[in-house]
Amino acid sequence: MKYKGQVTIKDLAKELGIAPSTVSKALKNHPDISESTRLKVNELARKYKYYPNPIALSLRSAKSKIIGLVIPQIVHHFFSSVVSGIEDVAYDAGYNVMIYQSNESFNREVMACENLVSSRVEGILISSSKETRNFDHINRILDNGIPVVMYDRVFDEIKTDKVTVDDFEGAYKAVCHLASTGCKRIAHLAGPPGLRITDLRKSGYLEALKDNKLKTDRDLIVYCDNFKQSLIRTKQLMNLPEPPDAIFTVNDLTATGVMKTLHEMGLRVPMDVSLVGFSNSLISQVTNPTLTTVNQHGYQMGQTAIQLLLDRLMNTQSSVPFIHQVIKTDLILRDSTKSSLARRN
Amino acid sequence: MKYKGQVTIKDLAKELGIAPSTVSKALKNHPDISESTRLKVNELARKYKYYPNPIALSLRSAKSKIIGLVIPQIVHHFFSSVVSGIEDVAYDAGYNVMIYQSNESFNREVMACENLVSSRVEGILISSSKETRNFDHINRILDNGIPVVMYDRVFDEIKTDKVTVDDFEGAYKAVCHLASTGCKRIAHLAGPPGLRITDLRKSGYLEALKDNKLKTDRDLIVYCDNFKQSLIRTKQLMNLPEPPDAIFTVNDLTATGVMKTLHEMGLRVPMDVSLVGFSNSLISQVTNPTLTTVNQHGYQMGQTAIQLLLDRLMNTQSSVPFIHQVIKTDLILRDSTKSSLARRN
DNA sequence: CTGAAAGCGCTAACAT
DNA sequence: ATGTTAGCGCTTTCAG
Numbered sequence A, B: 001m002k003y004k005g006q007v008t009i010k011d012l013a014k015e016l017g018i019a020p021s022t023v024s025k026a027l028k029n030h031p032d033i034s035e036s037t038r039l040k041v042n043e044l045a046r047k048y049k050y051y052p053n054p055i056a057l058s059l060r061s062a063k064s065k066i067i068g069l070v071i072p073q074i075v076h077h078f079f080s081s082v083v084s085g086i087e088d089v090a091y092d093a094g095y096n097v098m099i100y101q102s103n104e105s106f107n108r109e110v111m112a113c114e115n116l117v118s119s120r121v122e123g124i125l126i127s128s129s130k131e132t133r134n135f136d137h138i139n140r141i142l143d144n145g146i147p148v149v150m151y152d153r154v155f156d157e158i159k160t161d162k163v164t165v166d167d168f169e170g171a172y173k174a175v176c177h178l179a180s181t182g183c184k185r186i187a188h189l190a191g192p193p194g195l196r197i198t199d200l201r202k203s204g205y206l207e208a209l210k211d212n213k214l215k216t217d218r219d220l221i222v223y224c225d226n227f228k229q230s231l232i233r234t235k236q237l238m239n240l241p242e243p244p245d246a247i248f249t250v251n252d253l254t255a256t257g258v259m260k261t262l263h264e265m266g267l268r269v270p271m272d273v274s275l276v277g278f279s280n281s282l283i284s285q286v287t288n289p290t291l292t293t294v295n296q297h298g299y300q301m302g303q304t305a306i307q308l309l310l311d312r313l314m315n316t317q318s319s320v321p322f323i324h325q326v327i328k329t330d331l332i333l334r335d336s337t338k339s340s341l342a343r344r345n
Numbered sequence C: 001c002t003g004a005a006a007g008c009g010c011t012a013a014c015a016t
Numbered sequence D: 001a002t003g004t005t006a007g008c009g010c011t012t013t014c015a016g
Helices: A008-016 A018-025 A036-047 A054-061 A076-094 A106-116 A136-143 A168-178 A196-211 A225-240 A250-262 A280-286 A298-314 B010-014 B020-027 B035-047 B054-061 B077-093 B106-118 B136-143 B167-180 B198-211 B229-236 B252-264 B282-286 B298-314
Strands: A066-071 A096-101 A123-126 A147-150 A163-164 A187-190 A221-223 A247-248 A274-279 A291-295 A326-327 A330-332 B068-073 B096-101 B123-126 B148-151 B161-165 B186-190 B221-223 B246-249 B274-279 B292-295 B324-327 B330-332
Touching: A008 A018, A008 A036, A018 A036, A018 B298, A054 B054, A066 A076, A076 A096, A076 A298, A076 B096, A096 A106, A096 B077, A106 A123, A106 A136, A106 A168, A123 A298, A136 A147, A136 A221, A147 A298, A147 B148, A163 A168, A163 A298, A163 B123, A168 A187, A168 A196, A168 A247, A168 A274, A187 A225, A187 A280, A196 A221, A221 A225, A221 B148, A221 B330, A225 A250, A247 A250, A250 A280, A280 B252, A280 B282, A291 B123, A291 B136, A298 A326, A330 B229, B010 B020, B010 B035, B020 B035, B068 B077, B068 B106, B077 B096, B096 B106, B106 B123, B148 B229, B148 B298, B161 B167, B161 B298, B167 B186, B167 B198, B167 B246, B167 B274, B167 B292, B167 B330, B186 B198, B186 B229, B221 B229, B221 B246, B229 B246, B229 B252, B246 B252, B252 B274, B252 B282
Parallel strands: A066 A096, A066 A123, A123 A147, A147 A163, A163 A326, A187 A221, A187 A247, A247 A274, A274 A291, B068 B096, B068 B123, B123 B148, B148 B161, B161 B324, B186 B221, B186 B246, B246 B274, B274 B292
Antiparallel strands: A096 B096, A291 A330, B292 B330
16 A cells, blocks of 8 residues: 555656656657666566556647547537547547536636636537527637637537537428328427527528428417426417427427427327427437437537537648538437328338 | 737746735735735736646645545436535635546456545545445555545445435335335335345335334245346236236336336226335426335435535544434426325426 | 745646 | 656645
């Protein structure tokens, strides 16, 4: 049991009666160290379980080998998948991940950025809180020369690499599928107006209606992106003079609320009303019926985001133009929609 | 825009024509610095946005101000709640959190521990993977003089502080509630045998049966802790000559599978069969009917775990005996069980 | 009241 | 082939 803190190069050097720099070189198999001392050193290092002190290394190299991660809410399946993707790639590349949740609070997001900068992380991955409308904190990171990659919730105003999901395409596919199963009056429960993902998903929805020659009806577009509200909104929708025969929601949780309400109203899914969510979260697999939804590929988004950052970290000359990578979506067909031609899962 | 890396004490000192050590003292309002230089220094520091370099501080103080966190799977609601609890307390105490997922793999858990140790974290919070049966990696952390707190998945063999939920009590309460609503044949879907939480929850179940004068029936205890299996097991249970009138599952996801199967069999919840889960995960609030479940208080567990660690970090003299803190559970009454006396939510 | 020096652990020039 | 020196940014004696 050695409690004396950890063994240092100096300790090894003293024990062997040689200079610390020799030990250092021997440890990394530097060519101009003799075979014999190299062996001696490595053996002793193993014996004493020598680990290089990363803090000393960081100080010298001015590289912390730490990536900062700012995430809205880790409890959401999509975001935790993103974290997994980030982690896996980061560790393979020898980076550690320091994590901060904003909990959808702008102030916490700002604080997280400041802490991360002052922790000297080498780069930051960030997805903004729903509240965020001002970007000074992000520009401040950039001013410090620290590269940033934004993922999922991104803003055109900020000059960084970005990764998003193809929200437009996802929505488009979802609604086309509904149309192909014979639905004529397709409603959309959308996210908060002004948010990129809201707008893109709504556009995809509208485009799909047009391409399928279905007329759009303002009454069928409702801003509602959470479970609680959806209980009310669904009832209102279904009580319209001409109620919808399908509903496309901006996320799975909202779809769950819709489903619950439809059941309570005695309506069957998908026979009376078809339903499509967005995210392919765990929940979508356990509802009754299971939920057709758009797969956002969170894990892959995480991988892409960190890879973009690592690339930036390699190319110190920041001449490379910023990249906006868009992840393709899949429509996962389940039991909340009727069959068109093929059916799966 | 200064890209020259960050400003250092030396930079400030040079600009002011004084010594670095003076700047250092002025910055921390050391008593023997004159009012005037103190002001000058602080002003310049603000102007240049000076932040102390935490890496240099770490090297000097031999304290990284980083806590390591090893977690099985962040995608599970319970664990992500734990993370939130840890985060919030850690940051208030000025610590950063470095996170590693084991993804339920023993090897990854071991690697995580090693990386964390070599990253010189000041303490480690760990919940073991389902595979873990050997604890050398944890003892190695301890040998390095780094305090460990185990949470949720803990082992008696290891001498550390621990936090667990009162699994016995949670199960006991759940089953007593079922009994109080008139259920006579209560089945239990249990976790993998040999795991602490499995055994405790099963004991709670058995004890509750006994205290309510219900006879136990081996056929009603099935090892099944996931969605997929539950689809089969439920059918088998309900096809018994004397089928259960209530089912208590080891987690919410499993309960969801049970519910789905019951619906498909034309059985109503709770009129024909009552159902109680364990975790109070998001899912339990969106099933139809909503699921009565045991609240595990993940957030609080996280807070408790990190607090135990911080306490240990304060008391360097490790004379304090190890603490095993047990978090009380609540039964959350929802619509998958009948009403006894009072009903809520 | 202020400054010079030393050292945390490590490595890269630069000797020898 | 090995050793010496210096310095990454900071603080803490210890001298002035």
